[in-house]
Amino acid sequence: MSNQRDSFHSRIGFVLAAAGSAIGLGNIWGFPTQAANNGGGAFLVVYLLVTLLLALPALYAEIYLGNQAQSNPVSALERACKERLPRVGRYAGIIGLVGAMMMLSFYTIVAGWMLSHALSALTELFGFVDISNWLSTSSTLRNIIFTPIFIILGALIIHQGVHAGIEKWSARLMPVLLLMLFGLIVYILQQEGASEGLKLYLIPDFTQITEPKLIISAMGQAFFSLSIGVGGMMVYGSYMKKDKDIGKLVLSIAALDTFIAFMAGLLIIPALFVAQHAGQQVFVDNKLIGEGQLIFKVLPSLFQSMGNIGLIVSFGFFSLLSIAALTSTISSTEVPVSYLVEDKKMSRSKATWLVSAIVLMASMTLVAFFDALFGLVIMVLTTIMQPLMCLFYFIVIGWIWQRGNKLNIKAQTENNKWLTLFANYLRYVCPILLIVVFINIVFLA
Ligand code: PFF
Numbered sequence: 001m002s003n004q005r006d007s008f009h010s011r012i013g014f015v016l017a018a019a020g021s022a023i024g025l026g027n028i029w030g031f032p033t034q035a036a037n038n039g040g041g042a043f044l045v046v047y048l049l050v051t052l053l054l055a056l057p058a059l060y061a062e063i064y065l066g067n068q069a070q071s072n073p074v075s076a077l078e079r080a081c082k083e084r085l086p087r088v089g090r091y092a093g094i095i096g097l098v099g100a101m102m103m104l105s106f107y108t109i110v111a112g113w114m115l116s117h118a119l120s121a122l123t124e125l126f127g128f129v130d131i132s133n134w135l136s137t138s139s140t141l142r143n144i145i146f147t148p149i150f151i152i153l154g155a156l157i158i159h160q161g162v163h164a165g166i167e168k169w170s171a172r173l174m175p176v177l178l179l180m181l182f183g184l185i186v187y188i189l190q191q192e193g194a195s196e197g198l199k200l201y202l203i204p205d206f207t208q209i210t211e212p213k214l215i216i217s218a219m220g221q222a223f224f225s226l227s228i229g230v231g232g233m234m235v236y237g238s239y240m241k242k243d244k245d246i247g248k249l250v251l252s253i254a255a256l257d258t259f260i261a262f263m264a265g266l267l268i269i270p271a272l273f274v275a276q277h278a279g280q281q282v283f284v285d286n287k288l289i290g291e292g293q294l295i296f297k298v299l300p301s302l303f304q305s306m307g308n309i310g311l312i313v314s315f316g317f318f319s320l321l322s323i324a325a326l327t328s329t330i331s332s333t334e335v336p337v338s339y340l341v342e343d344k345k346m347s348r349s350k351a352t353w354l355v356s357a358i359v360l361m362a363s364m365t366l367v368a369f370f371d372a373l374f375g376l377v378i379m380v381l382t383t384i385m386q387p388l389m390c391l392f393y394f395i396v397i398g399w400i401w402q403r404g405n406k407l408n409i410k411a412q413t414e415n416n417k418w419l420t421l422f423a424n425y426l427r428y429v430c431p432i433l434l435i436v437v438f439i440n441i442v443f444l445a
Contacts (some may be wrong), residue, residue, distance in 0.1 A: 009238045015329070016171050021232055022257040023109050023174065024328030028321055031261040032268030033292045034221050038214050040269060041204030044262070046218040051258055053367035054223040057422070057430050058390040060250045061397050063230050064407070066237030072338035073097065073231030076238060077392075081400045085169045093339075093351050094394050099230035100335040100384045101355070105267060106377050107332070111325035113138070113296060114145030117158075118318035121303070124310045136300055137295060149358050150322075151363070154329040158337060159352040175415070181263045184317070188270050188302065191279025197270035205348075212440040219437055220382035225257055227388030229393075232331035241245050261340045268295055271302050315415045333359070383441065392433045398427030419439040 007013040035043040069076030074093030074147045081089030120135035188194055206215060210331070223229050237246070276282040281289060288294050303314035332353055340351035366373045398404050404427055411419035 002219075007241065008236075011240075011249060014236065015249055015256075016174075017234050017327075017413060018227075018249075018253045019174070019256045019325030021236065022225060022226045022253055022328075023177075023260050024324045025107065025114070025321065026221070026328075027257065028264040028324070029110060029263040029295065031221060031225065031266045031287065033295065034217055035201065035265050036269050036272055037206040037288050038217055039205055039211075039286075040200035041202055042206070042208035042211075042216055044201065044265065045204045046049040046209060046214055047261075047431075048258070049224070050215070050219045051222045051254065054202050054219065054430060054433055055226050055228065056250065056391070058223065058228045058393060059226050059233060059254060060148055060247065060422075061239035061390070061426060062231075062233045063246055063250060063395040065393060065396065066231075066234030067240055067242060068205075068406075070238050070242060072238070072342045073234045073335055074339045076234055077208050077396065080396050080406075081092075081401070082407065084400050089396070092389065095385070096136045096229065096231040096234075097336050097388065099333040099381055100232060101359060101362060102377055102381045102385070103224075103230055103332050104329060105366055106374055107325065107329060108150045108359065109143055109147050109223050109366060109374070110361050110386045111142060111322060111329065111370075112290075114318050114322040114325060115150055116142055116146045116314055117296065117300065118322055120300075121195060121311045121318065125315065127310075130209075136296075138296070139369075140329055140367060143370075147367065148360055150325070150329070153240070153362050154326055154333055155352050155356040157326070158330055159225060172322050173320060176316075177324060178260070178263070180313070180317055180320060181260070181267060182440035184313070185263065185267045185270075187306070188267055189307075190272060190282060191270075191274040191277075193264065193273045193275075194270035197273035198266075201265055201269040212443075215437060216383055216441055218363060218415050219387060220379075223386040224382045225261055226254060227328065229389035230332060230381075231335040233367075235334050237333060239337075247422075268298075271295075271298050275301060282370035302359060387434060387437065391431060394426055394430045394434065398431065 008017060017378075031047075065080055066073065066076050069079050072077070072093075073096055074090060077089040077096075078086050078092040080088070116135045120132045123135060124132035190197065227233050240246075264278075272282050272288070272294070278301075280298070280301065281297070282294065283289065290414070299317070300314060303310035303317070307314060331350070336355045337348065337351045340346040341348050342355065346354070366377060397407055402409065407423040407426065408420065411417075411423050
């Protein structure tokens with residue numbers, strides 16, 4: 001079976017695909033919204049700290065586990081735990097798989113919003129104002145149409161198994177996304193009111209930094225942004241040849257992802273203040289009105305202020321966001337698909353359509369009970385399931401897998417002092433840090 005597995009052909013191919021998974025709506029939609037809602041600069045500082053201290057090691061752990069196992073996340077975790085707790089490993093893999101499906105259930109809805117906004121700009125450009133207005137106004141019918149379109153788009157790519165296709169597209173489109181972000185930042189910073197947003201974002205209010213709620217939100221956001229805790233990075237790690245020097249690869253993925261999130265904050269937070277300056281109500285008691293959906297009002301009005309060229313920029317921006325969302329969706333979908341193909345011997349095509357059908361049902365349930373479920377699923381996934389899975393990774397690598405010697409043995413054979421230090425950091429410090437955060441969550445609940 002193992003020599004039939006698809007794989008990345010180069011280190012750069014792996015980095016691009018993994019960065020494609022990491023960079024998505026979490027960076028451009030989630031991060032700025034969370035930052036604006038949680039004190040701006042204070043959130044940024046805590047986010048960077050949590051990324052460095054916990055999310056980066058967790059990303060290493062996840063990719064390392066997959067890379068060593070060269071198999072889907074369920075059997076990867078089962079094998080890593082085989083000496084002591086094989087069943088537990090398997091169940092944990094399945095929980096990750098459920099997490100991946102939960103992620104898809106809400107992510108495809110938001111990605112559908114991006115698609116419809118891209119189309120809204122295009123239709124307005126061609127003079128279809130009514131259609132354009134409908135496309136840019138949130139409604140249940142719009143969700144019912146665009147969520148399945150997005151799911152089908154993802155499935156079409158996955159079912160072909162074209163890593164090369166998606167790798168190439170990520171390589172071409174990510175630089176364009178970056179250029180657009182740069183251009184928009186330059187534009188927005190020249191508008192009235194932007195400097196207020198810039199201050200909120202870049203000058204942290206240190207009194208807020210120890211807020212437990214802030215730490216939890218930042219941690220959830222960091223884990224979500226780096227795609228850890230649901231097996232997406234593990235499955236990508238398994239598609240890379242064994243024992244590459246993954247430390248550097250992990251650093252580049254995290255650096256790219258964090259940089260894009262930072263840049264998105266530099267665009268969206270000043271944009272919110274520009275909108276406020278122009279008379280739109282944006283904050284009430286320091287909280288964003290309408291939370292995550294607000295940027296879909298603010299950004300289009302920003303594009304409108306640019307005149308006709310704004311429609312083209314809007315089309316480009318939302319299309320690129322849709323593509324960034326697509327590359328993220330693909331890695332999540334790959335988790336259950338690889339499990340069904342490898343462990344349940346299903347054909348890739350059948351597995352893809354089966355998973356897509358389940359995701360469609362889940363996302364339609366979220367659409368039907370939007371107010372009750374949408375925020376809840378995001379909260380449960382990012383602040384409970386993903387961190388718990390990361391805790392499990394740390395325990396597996398630090399204590400269970402070859403009695404916690406796996407990474408230490410690698411460090412010793414390579415005579416790598418940094419790796420020895422890192423192995424001990426994963427073994428002792430990371431689980432303790434995470435448990436401390438969990439105790440906070442319990443006390444807050
Ligand atoms: N990291 C993606 C984002 O920031 O949008 C979301 C994500 C992708 C989470 C893949 C989990 C995953 F497996």
